[in-house]
Each structure stands twice: as C-alpha cells, then as structure tokens.
Amino acid sequence: MKHTTLAIAALAIISTSLSAQETEEIKIEFPKPMFIGTPVPAKLPNLETPDPSKIIKSFTAAKGTVNLAKDKEVTSSDPAPIIGDLPLVTDGDADGSDGCFVELAPGPQWVQIDLGASTTIDKIAMWHYHKQAQAYVDVVVQISDDKEFKTGVTTVWNSDHDDTLKLGAGADPAYIETNHGRVVDGKKTKGQYVRLTSNGNTSNELNHYCEVQVFGVPGK
DSSP states (O other): OHHHHHHHHHHHHHHHHHHHHHEEEEEOOOOOOOOOSOOOOOOOTTBOOOOGGGOOOEEEEETTOEETTTTOEEEESSSSOSBSOGGGGGSSOOOOSTTSOEEEOSSSEEEEEEEEEEEEEEEEEEEOOOSSOOBBSSOEEEEESOTTSSSSOEEEEEOOTTOTTSSOOOOOOBOBOOTTOEEEEEEEEEEEEEEEEEOOBSSOSOEEESEEEEEEOTTO
C-alpha cells in the first residue's frame, strides 16, 4: 500500500510539472488612460458598477498562445467608416488617440475578423472608444466557421438584455469603457471568424473600435 501511495504521489508531481510546462501567463498590454472632458451619465438598465478588482490583466493559457487577430482582415456592416480604416481594428494598438480608432455609422453595426483558419479561441480582448466615459449598447461577440454567421454560431458575450438585435437576449452587463477594455472568455470555441456587434453608445448613436485581439494557439 505504501508503494502504491508513493507511486500515485509521484505521478501527481509529474502531472503537475507537465501542466506547468504546457501553460503560460498571457499579459494584456493596456494603452494609457485617456478620459477627457466631463463624463456623460450612462443610463442603462444592465450597466455594471465599475470594480477595478475585476479587471483581467492576464490569464493562463496553453503555451504558444498569441494574438491570432494581429493584422488579420477586417470587414464590417459599414464598409466605409466615418473615421479611420478597418485595419486599425487589428493593428495591435489599443490606443484611444485620434487616428487610432474606427467610427462606424449609427445604429446596429458589426466588425468581423477573419483569423485565416479555424482555431480554438481562448480569450477575446476588445476596446471600444475609451477616451470618454461611456458605455456601448447591445454588445454581442460571436464566433463561427460560417463567414455569413448563419450556421454554427456561438455567442460568447451578449449585453443585449432585451434582444433588440434579434440575436437572443443576453445576461452580460453593459460597462463603462476604459483603457482596460473588456476581456471575454472564448470558451474554447473553435471558429475562423469573430464578429462583434454594437448599437451605439450612451453618448451618441455611433459605434467605435480601437482594437480587437483574439487569443489562441495557431493551428489548434
């Protein structure tokens, strides 16, 4: 019995060691805070109370995890943005300065990233315009292998509490944008395309993106 116990303990140590070797800490690179002017009071029924302790600054993921979205093709429901160009969404820079964000038309709009291949997604980090203290409305993040998002769609974030977008009612909160953005759990969903939808913000009806990063191991 003693030998059996020792063997089990040894296997546990080996397993723990292998697990440590197979994962690594991924740190999110945040831009500088940029709040300016007087914040417009945000009034949404599902708006969360800001809690700095809940900011995700890093996460543990499989070894080899990278930002799969870097410099990948971006398309949109608004192919001609009011401000900026769509490649800014995946240029790796989440800064909120002028010239670093895309402004899309009013009402429901989406941006979509083609990762180039179907891959298991660990986390998605997104930054809307964070130079002003405002919340974006009806934010939905979806993953699919279908470019048209008609089949095989998995929703990993949904703050559309009353199903305005007709994509299903969501229980996730609306939140005030900051330089920390929002890190969404990809739930190990496999897909080639990531689509992010919003429906204006609490300051105006426009939609903005500074950056979207999609984390996973290439080819897995």
